[in-house]
Amino acid sequence: xxxxRRALAAATGLLLALGAFAAxxxxxxxxxxxxxxxxxxxxxPPDGGRPxxxxxxxxxxxxxxxxxxxxxxxxxxxxxxxxxxGNTVLRTPNLDRLAREGVRFTDFYASAPTCSPSRAGxxxxxxxxxxxxxxxxxxxxxxxxxxxxxxxxALSATLGITDTLHGAQSAVRGLPAAEITxxxxxxxxxxxxxxxxxxxxxxFPSDPRYHPARHGFEVFVGVPASNDNFPYSYWxxxxxxxxxxxxxxxxxxxxxxxxxxxxxxxxxxxxxxLYLAHKNVHSPLIPxxxxxxxxxxxxxxxxxxxxxxxxxxxxxxxxxxxxxxxTLVIFSSDNGPWHQGSAAxxxxxKGQPMEGGQRVxxxxxWPGTLPAGRVVSAPAMNFDVFPTVLALAGxxxxxxxxxxxxxxxxxxxxxxxxxxxxxxxxxxxxxxxGVRSGRWKYYRFVNxxxxxxxxxxxxxxxxxxxxxxRYTDPRSGATAxxxxxxxxxxxxxxxxxxSYDVHDRHAAVVxxxxxxxxxxxxxxxxxxxxxx
Numbered sequence: 001x002x003x004x005r006r007a008l009a010a011a012t013g014l015l016l017a018l019g020a021f022a023a024x025x026x027x028x029x030x031x032x033x034x035x036x037x038x039x040x041x042x043x044x045p046p047d048g049g050r051p052x053x054x055x056x057x058x059x060x061x062x063x064x065x066x067x068x069x070x071x072x073x074x075x076x077x078x079x080x081x082x083x084x085x086g087n088t089v090l091r092t093p094n095l096d097r098l099a100r101e102g103v104r105f106t107d108f109y110a111s112a113p114t115c116s117p118s119r120a121g122x123x124x125x126x127x128x129x130x131x132x133x134x135x136x137x138x139x140x141x142x143x144x145x146x147x148x149x150x151x152x153x154a155l156s157a158t159l160g161i162t163d164t165l166h167g168a169q170s171a172v173r174g175l176p177a178a179e180i181t182x183x184x185x186x187x188x189x190x191x192x193x194x195x196x197x198x199x200x201x202x203x204f205p206s207d208p209r210y211h212p213a214r215h216g217f218e219v220f221v222g223v224p225a226s227n228d229n230f231p232y233s234y235w236x237x238x239x240x241x242x243x244x245x246x247x248x249x250x251x252x253x254x255x256x257x258x259x260x261x262x263x264x265x266x267x268x269x270x271x272x273x274l275y276l277a278h279k280n281v282h283s284p285l286i287p288x289x290x291x292x293x294x295x296x297x298x299x300x301x302x303x304x305x306x307x308x309x310x311x312x313x314x315x316x317x318x319x320x321x322x323x324x325x326x327t328l329v330i331f332s333s334d335n336g337p338w339h340q341g342s343a344a345x346x347x348x349x350k351g352q353p354m355e356g357g358q359r360v361x362x363x364x365x366w367p368g369t370l371p372a373g374r375v376v377s378a379p380a381m382n383f384d385v386f387p388t389v390l391a392l393a394g395x396x397x398x399x400x401x402x403x404x405x406x407x408x409x410x411x412x413x414x415x416x417x418x419x420x421x422x423x424x425x426x427x428x429x430x431x432x433x434g435v436r437s438g439r440w441k442y443y444r445f446v447n448x449x450x451x452x453x454x455x456x457x458x459x460x461x462x463x464x465x466x467x468x469x470r471y472t473d474p475r476s477g478a479t480a481x482x483x484x485x486x487x488x489x490x491x492x493x494x495x496x497x498x499s500y501d502v503h504d505r506h507a508a509v510v511x512x513x514x515x516x517x518x519x520x521x522x523x524x525x526x527x528x529x530x531x532x
Contacts (some may be wrong), residue, residue, distance in 0.1 A: 064394025102365025125386025174202020174210030183216030402530030
């Protein structure tokens with residue numbers, strides 16, 4: 001084993017040298033599918049910046065309802081995994097009921113196709129790239145074999161062999177202190193705040209700056225990151241209860257549910273914000289004893305049904321306490337399905353900006369306030385939760401920065417059918433790969449195969465070689481690409497599965513969407529953090 005490690009270390013050193021050489025051969029450009037970041041922009045000021053209450057203010061002259069807010073986030077749940085979204089194999093009666101009694105979105109997106117960036121978008125109301133969290137954050141005490149694998153992936157990207165999310169590491173180690181989370185903002189309005197479950201916005205066991213308590217959560221019970229990051233420790237507040245659950249994860253979902261219910265049932269005078277972030281259905285697939293072996297869809301199905309039971313327990317607690325009519329419940333997933341699960345009828349999976357990687361279930365329910373059974377087809381994104389909830393709490397969003405999210409309340413109430421967004425952008429780490437505007441989804445380039453082996457884009461050696469496979473007819477001079485076809489334009493109303501490229505039929509649409517991408521990138525380069 002020691003000899004093998006030395007050999008691997010030597011090989012890694014050689015690849016590093018080659019990577020450094022390759023990195024110097026031209027400046028990466030987003031128009032070629034890659035881009036570098038000035039990491040200094042993510043350095044917080046020494047004093048942490050302005051206090052939250054200085055930039056998040058009460059709306060004057062507005063009587064806000066100030067509901068309790070419960071956000072339940074699944075991990076790697078597919079668009080097609082719920083009965084309310086067409087699944088006929090998995091049993092999800094509680095989520096199906098939530099959809100019948102609330103508002104169900106058909107075109108709702110995570111702000112990234114992987115976990116940490118998506119969660120950053122949800123909690124800050126901003127595109128994740130503004131926060132510097134552009135890749136799943138890795139634990140500071142990760143296994144040597146995993147670290148080596150990530151190093152090889154990073155070198156592979158540096159050498160242009162694959163497009164492994166631009167270096168296989170986040171631009172920052174955790175959520176910068178200058179970012180304002182939903183929990184921090186709601187405390188300005190007097191909310192009690194709790195996170196139960198997965199954090200994954202900084203490895204706080206190795207760096208306490210990234211603990212949820214530093215980012216607005218008064219109560220924290222849960223885990224630092226994904227359940228495949230070992231040691232998989234369990235925490236209550238800032239106390240480590242279990243240094244490593246290992247694979248003894250079966251009863252964790254039930255325990256997190258008990259903790260969430262206990263928080264709901266606390267006597268209190270003020271409204272609360274509960275963020276319940278489950279491990280289900282991230283791999284490894286380890287259901288609890290009460291659900292193991294019960295689903296027709298194997299362990300994955302067991303975990304979906306366990307997740308549904310947890311949602312049922314939370315709804316029952318709200319009803320028992322007489323809080324259902326005073327509570328907005330939001331359910332969604334951090335991204336699309338990974339190894340298992342259904343993205344039907346969409347194309348793509350976790351790690352891809354295609355529909356199956358980022359379009360996720362989303363249900364908003366508030367009995368007596370939101371219309372039951374309403375279905376919304378207008379495009380929206382998880383960062384819209386931030387301004388929507390702040391407005392309900394009687395707050396204006398942070399005045400010192402760009403907030404990319406928009407208030408969904410008119411859409412939820414049925415006062416409009418139009419999306420509040422002219423365009424939504426889809427990223428691969430540092431680069432905008434695509435954009436959706438209305439019915440159109442455009443990719444200037446995109447990896448068509450499932451992460452972590454993306455090979456299509458011009459930033460990779462394989463992608464450049466594939467572009468050489470063209471044929472020119474000697475008689476007419478016409479040429480045709482034989483392997484790589486780009487750009488791509490899909491009409492999502494007619495073709496939600498992104499099966500039929502129509503870019504050659506709609507030149508004006510292509511030009512408009514390409515220009516939107518370039519304008520966003522130009523504005524980002526001029527002001528990466530979006531400060532005002």
